[in-house]
Amino acid sequence: MKGELPMISNIQAQGMRKGGRLLGLLSPFCLAAFFLCSCASKETGLEEPGQSAAEAGSYAYEQELNIIDDNCRNYYEIFVRSFYDSDGDGIGDLNGVTEKLDYIEEMGFNGIWLMPIMPSPTYHKYDVTDYYGVDSQYGTVEDFARLTQECHSRGIRVAIDFVINHTSSQHEWFRQACAYLKELPEGEEPDLSECPYVGYYHFSRENGGEGFYRVPGSGWYYEGSFWSEMPDLDLSCKPLKQELERVADHWLELGADGFRMDAAMHFEERDQTFNEETLNWLYTYCRQKNPDFYMVSEVWANRSVIADYYQSRTPSMFNFDAAGAEGQLIKAARGNLSAAGLTAAMQAYQEEFGGVYEDYIDAPFLTNHDMNRVANALMNDAGEMKMACGLLMMMNGSPFVYYGEEIGMASKGIKDESKRTAMYWSRTDQTGMTENPDGAEVMSPAFLPVDEQLEDEDSILNYYRRALRLRNENPEIARGEISLVESLCSGSQAAIQKTWQGSTLGIVYNTGEEPVEIALSGTGLETMGIRGYLTADGGEVTIKDGRLSMPARSICILK
Ligand SMILES: [Ca+2]
Numbered sequence: 439m440k441g442e443l444p445m446i447s448n449i450q451a452q453g454m455r456k457g458g459r460l461l462g463l464l465s466p467f468c469l470a471a472f473f474l475c476s477c478a479s480k481e482t483g484l485e486e487p488g489q490s491a492a493e494a495g496s497y498a499y500e501q502e503l504n505i506i507d508d509n510c511r512n513y514y515e516i517f518v519r520s521f522y523d524s525d526g527d528g529i530g531d532l533n534g535v536t537e538k539l540d541y542i543e544e545m546g547f548n549g550i551w552l553m554p555i556m557p558s559p560t561y562h563k564y565d566v567t568d569y570y571g572v573d574s575q576y577g578t579v580e581d582f583a584r585l586t587q588e589c590h591s592r593g594i595r596v597a598i599d600f601v602i603n604h605t606s607s608q609h610e611w612f613r614q615a616c617a618y619l620k621e622l623p624e625g626e627e628p629d630l631s632e633c634p635y636v637g638y639y640h641f642s643r644e645n646g647g648e649g650f651y652r653v654p655g656s657g658w659y660y661e662g663s664f665w666s667e668m669p670d671l672d673l674s675c676k677p678l679k680q681e682l683e684r685v686a687d688h689w690l691e692l693g694a695d696g697f698r699m700d701a702a703m704h705f706e707e708r709d710q711t712f713n714e715e716t717l718n719w720l721y722t723y724c725r726q727k728n729p730d731f732y733m734v735s736e737v738w739a740n741r742s743v744i745a746d747y748y749q750s751r752t753p754s755m756f757n758f759d760a761a762g763a764e765g766q767l768i769k770a771a772r773g774n775l776s777a778a779g780l781t782a783a784m785q786a787y788q789e790e791f792g793g794v795y796e797d798y799i800d801a802p803f804l805t806n807h808d809m810n811r812v813a814n815a816l817m818n819d820a821g822e823m824k825m826a827c828g829l830l831m832m833m834n835g836s837p838f839v840y841y842g843e844e845i846g847m848a849s850k851g852i853k854d855e856s857k858r859t860a861m862y863w864s865r866t867d868q869t870g871m872t873e874n875p876d877g878a879e880v881m882s883p884a885f886l887p888v889d890e891q892l893e894d895e896d897s898i899l900n901y902y903r904r905a906l907r908l909r910n911e912n913p914e915i916a917r918g919e920i921s922l923v924e925s926l927c928s929g930s931q932a933a934i935q936k937t938w939q940g941s942t943l944g945i946v947y948n949t950g951e952e953p954v955e956i957a958l959s960g961t962g963l964e965t966m967g968i969r970g971y972l973t974a975d976g977g978e979v980t981i982k983d984g985r986l987s988m989p990a991r992s993i994c995i996l997k
């Protein structure tokens with residue numbers, strides 16, 4: 439494919455980039471310039487800013503990696519079905535994930551979240567029929583054990599989706615409970631010693647209204663708050679909790695390092711304290727088995743409710759305030775929220791989440807499997823899409839990247855299937871490419887597949903890689919205490935400092951469409967030098983006489 443792409447000059451490339459698209463922008467000259475530069479800087483050991491214009495797009499600030507082995511990680515969310523197919527049946531599988539670990543590692547991720555892998559009748563598998571197995575479409579528990587082993591040897595931790603608000607209506611527990619209730623004579627109470635599974639769910643003789651369904655052929659009802667085929671579990675039931683502890687043991691023994699807790703605010707619809715206690719119970723249990731155990735929970739709610747859930751004293755809640763087309767990060771990327779507004783939000787998260795639970799680890803993200811993709815929200819504007827990535831990667835905690843966002847995949851319409859389409863690896867090599875979920879609407883991609891973006895220094899993918907690299911070079915980004923540099927926070931400019939273990943760095947933002955020059959004198963940043971930067975147009979950030987020159991849509995790390 440490389441040979442077929444046109445040779446284009448930097449000037450042409452710059453012009454085309456302004457059009458917002460990245461198709462066919464491979465420039466061997468650019469690549470050569472990049473490698474020459476980084477070699478030169480390594481040899482001299484100097485971090486010399488100010489390359490000539492001919493080297494625009496080059497990057498001479500690469501630092502040593504400094505990856506801390508804790509639970510602040512760079513997570514990659516994988517829908518296994520659509521990721522990589524190892525055996526040619528068109529369905530992605532665990533061995534496919536194992537095969538792509540080089541890719542994941544080289545991107546700079548050191549954690550993966552696997553969407554549900556347990557046996558299930560649905561394509562998304564958010565309704566489990568066996569908590570101890572792996573769905574045969576995805577492989578076996580042995581495949582999972584091999585995957586975690588391979589991950590661990592690369593310093594990657596594995597979180598799995600743990601779906602305990604409900605099971606599948608096909609789960610043996612539910613089937614046995616329904617069969618028992620059907621046979622129960624009118625007026626008689628269920629005997630849990632005869633059928634303990636009746637206690638696992640919310641059965642009642644009363645129709646609870648919306649979200650309740652009749653057990654066919656009986657006078658009993660059950661709660662199914664999401665769907666009739668997803669009966670809700672009763673997580674106050676002691677035998678069920680003991681069973682779920684055995685399930686946790688099972689997955690920890692197979693090498694899982696953490697759980698992503700699905701639907702945590704729905705455990706009991708009107709009892710937040712119960713939900714927090716339930717998270718705390720499972721987390722405490724797993725922590726006893728593995729002191730490094732991680733938990734991140736889905737509480738799809740506003741900032742103050744998310745803050746409340748940190749009362750569970752479990753590590754992470756997904757930051758839904760920052761996420762999605764109307765979340766703080768994407769809004770800031772497209773200019774609907776000022777950079778100053780975003781840094782103020784960052785400080786608010788620190789105060790509000792940290793104020794409830796000191797050891798919280800924020801879990802920011804742009805999109806997930808339930809949301810339209812970044813490309814939709816930003817109308818395929820590559821510059822804004824890179825900006826969104828850069829803003830995410832400067833956040834505290836553990837950022838989560840939904841597979842395919844690093845190449846600017848799009849989703850069409852509102853159907854969930856369309857948000858979960860096949861990872862676009864290549865247009866010439868179909869190896870490992872999966873089929874799309876049935877019913878997915880697919881549109882032709884606006885950006886190149888992985889193999890071609892890897893070759894293009896200015897691709898969205900390489901922007902992600904550089905942004906992840908900055909996190910892996912600078913542990914202060916994930917862990918530092920934030921303080922605003924108030925005098926530089928105005929409109930599309932903002933600056934903060936982050937301090938961790940006595941080490942401070944500055945982060946300066948220009949989210950605007952114009953280059954800016956920022957005077958650092960008197961801000962506390964004036965003694966720092968450029969440590970690294972991200973620019974949407976491939977331009978450079980430079981410092982001269984205490985003035986920082988930043989291209990449009992750029993972020994600079996000072997230290
Ligand atoms: Ca397969």
Ligand SMILES: [Ca+2]
Pocket residue numbers: 603663670671704705706707
């Ligand atoms: Ca529930």
